[in-house]
Structures are given as structure tokens and as C-alpha cells.
Amino acid sequence: MKPVVAIVGRPNVGKSTLFNKLIGERAAIVKDVPGVTRDRLYRDIEWSGHEFLLVDTGGLEPNTKDYIMSKVRYQAEVAIEEADVVVFIVDGQAGVTALDEEVAYVLRKKNKHVILAVNKIDNLEKHSELVYEFYGLGFENFIAISGEHKQNLGDLLDLVIEKFKDIELIEEEEGLRIAVIGRPNVGKSSLVNKLMGEERTIVSNIAGTTRDAIDTKFEYDGNSYVLIDTAGIRRKSKVEESLEYYSVLRAIKSIKRANICFVLIDSKEGVTDQDKRIAGLAFEEKKPIIIVINKWDLVKKDNYTMKDYEKEVKDQLPFLSYAPVIFISALTGQRVLKLIEKSEQIFAEYTKKITTGVLNQVLKEAMMLNPVPTRKGRVVKINYATQIRTAPPKFVLFANNPDLLHFSYLRYLENKIREAFGFEGSPIEFTVRRKGKDD
Numbered sequence: 001m002k003p004v005v006a007i008v009g010r011p012n013v014g015k016s017t018l019f020n021k022l023i024g025e026r027a028a029i030v031k032d033v034p035g036v037t038r039d040r041l042y043r044d045i046e047w048s049g050h051e052f053l054l055v056d057t058g059g060l061e062p063n064t065k066d067y068i069m070s071k072v073r074y075q076a077e078v079a080i081e082e083a084d085v086v087v088f089i090v091d092g093q094a095g096v097t098a099l100d101e102e103v104a105y106v107l108r109k110k111n112k113h114v115i116l117a118v119n120k121i122d123n124l125e126k127h128s129e130l131v132y133e134f135y136g137l138g139f140e141n142f143i144a145i146s147g148e149h150k151q152n153l154g155d156l157l158d159l160v161i162e163k164f165k166d167i168e169l170i171e172e173e174e175g176l177r178i179a180v181i182g183r184p185n186v187g188k189s190s191l192v193n194k195l196m197g198e199e200r201t202i203v204s205n206i207a208g209t210t211r212d213a214i215d216t217k218f219e220y221d222g223n224s225y226v227l228i229d230t231a232g233i234r235r236k237s238k239v240e241e242s243l244e245y246y247s248v249l250r251a252i253k254s255i256k257r258a259n260i261c262f263v264l265i266d267s268k269e270g271v272t273d274q275d276k277r278i279a280g281l282a283f284e285e286k287k288p289i290i291i292v293i294n295k296w297d298l299v300k301k302d303n304y305t306m307k308d309y310e311k312e313v314k315d316q317l318p319f320l321s322y323a324p325v326i327f328i329s330a331l332t333g334q335r336v337l338k339l340i341e342k343s344e345q346i347f348a349e350y351t352k353k354i355t356t357g358v359l360n361q362v363l364k365e366a367m368m369l370n371p372v373p374t375r376k377g378r379v380v381k382i383n384y385a386t387q388i389r390t391a392p393p394k395f396v397l398f399a400n401n402p403d404l405l406h407f408s409y410l411r412y413l414e415n416k417i418r419e420a421f422g423f424e425g426s427p428i429e430f431t432v433r434r435k436g437k438d439d
Helices: 015-023 067-082 098-110 128-137 153-166 188-196 242-257 273-284 305-316 336-350 356-369 407-421
Strands: 004-008 041-047 050-056 085-091 113-119 141-144 176-181 214-220 223-229 260-266 289-294 325-327 382-389 394-399 429-434
Touching: 004 015, 004 067, 015 041, 015 050, 015 085, 015 153, 041 153, 050 153, 067 098, 085 098, 085 153, 098 128, 113 128, 113 153, 128 141, 141 153, 176 188, 176 242, 176 273, 176 336, 188 214, 188 223, 188 260, 188 289, 188 336, 223 336, 242 273, 260 273, 260 336, 273 289, 289 305, 289 336, 305 325, 325 336, 356 382, 356 407, 394 407, 407 429
Parallel strands: 004 050, 004 085, 085 113, 113 141, 176 223, 176 260, 260 289, 289 325, 394 429
Antiparallel strands: 041 050, 214 223, 382 394
């Protein structure tokens, strides 16, 4: 296990800006509005040969009564509990506030390694009197920085890794990465929470509550997994604020990082146009997919309900004909663990390699049943095929006239390959080359 370093502080002191500068990419939402960073955000980082997990948190307001802010406070406190080192950010230009003192009181009770970073100090000589005021918060490790202008960030990281010598670490094992994607309010966070057995992301009936993608690691039946709980993807017409725009980009990036995607659909609402778009994002990235019908406990059922519903879903998502459909209730836990078991099966299909001899036997039988049609008066002959890649499976067909092989016949061959070898939940790629061309 890598050390965990959490960035905490009251709202609007520059935590997300510092986080982004340290990891070198725009991973956290940065906007001058208190409470924008709502959920914990994790990224791996390396400094001077030391790797650790950096955690961005929402603004800590210990005594707030606001619903969302109270949940943010809970998240930040959980991050502090998990952290080996805490970087406590304060605003050097604003001076010590009552909220800073409250956060400091919380941190002192936690008995953690704390580094106090006085942010927004662009010129230490000019603003030294602003910095000294913060000594009163009572932390031994103290540094003035500017997250925006990257001043003293190297010194800050030196202080962080200096604390690692007192931490007993366990080697971390990477697991199967699962992206949980879907429209706002279809139950993504609830599903993650049920799988984890604890509240790891904010669950609320306010659509769009989860704004950041959060990596959550867990084990089941001896295997390791990483859940990527993505922000709900909104319709393009509703992406008006830059805040929502960055959330959409982050969800797409989460799909890219994943080994497998759960596409969540609300059983009460059925497949919407937005569901189709979200599923299309995972399809375009050529990721293995499980279609997850959530809130199944709310549907009135008979002996045919599930079968009929699955047919309707497949009719609405014809490009995902190979994806299994699993009906769950994230609220009650119904069939939730089946998702993890199915993930293992599908990832095995995604990484499966078929030998050339067996593949060509199936290809030969398929062409005997349904010969390749002639086009423009010319004969198209497929000589042989081979699998050149896994994850996703990719096959090369060698033919005399590659340009004349119609996509409908490739679809026929794909169906025959799936009948013979499975590849459930996995996309399949085909490319056609002229016979004799190098692989």
C-alpha cells in the first residue's frame, strides 16, 4: 500500500489548484465557489523516488448544518482518517479565520502527521508578516507556498516524503478497474456504497451530486478491484457551466482508464437517449460492458417481466447486443455481487486468445454455410484469419479483394465467432488485408 497524503482545509483556500499543480493535470474541478470539490479525489504521484496516493477533499466546515456541506465534511474527515500525512491548506492573504481554527482543532485531535501550508504567498519577503500569524495554529511543520504559481511546491513535497520514514507500508496490488457510468441519479454512488459496505461517495437524490470520479479499492473472493465512480453525464444541452463541462470530460477519461464498464439504467425510466449516448461512449472506447438495470425492486413483475425488459433494452441498444444485462437493486443489494462475478468472466473473454488453427476451422464452416457474396462482378475470397490482439480481441482477415468485403458479411462472421468462442460482453474488431501483406 502506498502512503496516503490528504489535502484538507476550509472551502476556497486553493486545495484543488494545489492538487492539480502537484499531479500535473486538470483532475480536480477548480472554481472560485466554496464547496465545488465535493468528493474525495485520488491520484498516484511520485516525488524523489517515493510514490504515494494524493487525495483532494471538499472544504472542511466542522460545524456546518447545510446538508451538502455536512456530507463534504464527512468525506474530508474520512480522508483524514485514511491519510498517513495531512497537508492543511490555509489562505495567507485572508489571515487566520474561525474556520481555520476549527479545522486545526479537528486535526490536532486526529494525531496525524500534519504539514501546515500557507497558500497564496507569491513573495515571502513581502508577505512574511501574513505568514507568521499562522504559527498560532500550533503545527510544527510549516511552509509558505503558492499553488497557483508553483512556488515552494518542491519543498512542500520534501516535507511530505520526510514523514514517510515513520510509516509502515504494505505493497499495493492493482486490481480490475470498473467504471460505473450513467445519467445523474440512476444510483451509481449507491451501487458503489453497497459494494463497499460503507459510504464512500455522497449519496443524495439531488441529480449531479457526484461531480468527480473517485477510485475506490476493495477485495472480493480473493480478487482485487478498483471502482471508478464517475460523475453523472448530463445532456449536452444542459452542460452550460464550465463546472459540468469538466465533469463530462472526467467521466469520459474514467471510461478510458477502466478495464470494464457498468452502464447503469433506471428501470423505472427505461432506456433514454442519454443512456444511449453514455453507452456509446464506452462502446467507442471498445470497453467490455455490462448493462446494469438498477432499482429493479421498484418494478411490478410477473414471470415474463425480466425477459421482456431485456429484449426491449437490447432493441434500444442494438450496438451492445453482446453485452449481458443484469437486474439489480443497489438499495437492497439484490444481485449486486453477481456484477463482480460477471466482471471476472467478461474480462477473461476480453483478454482471450483463439489459436489460428481453431479460428480458421470456424471461419471455413461459416463460409460454407454462407459463401462470401460477389461484388461488382468480382469474386471475394477470404484465405485465412488470425487474432493479432486481445483487450479488445482483434482479428485480421486476409482476402484477395479486401475493399469489396461488405460490412454486413463481417457482422455475419462476428456472430459466428461469438457462437463458437463466446466473447460475452466484449467488443470485437476486424480488419481486412490483402493476401500476402505483412501483419
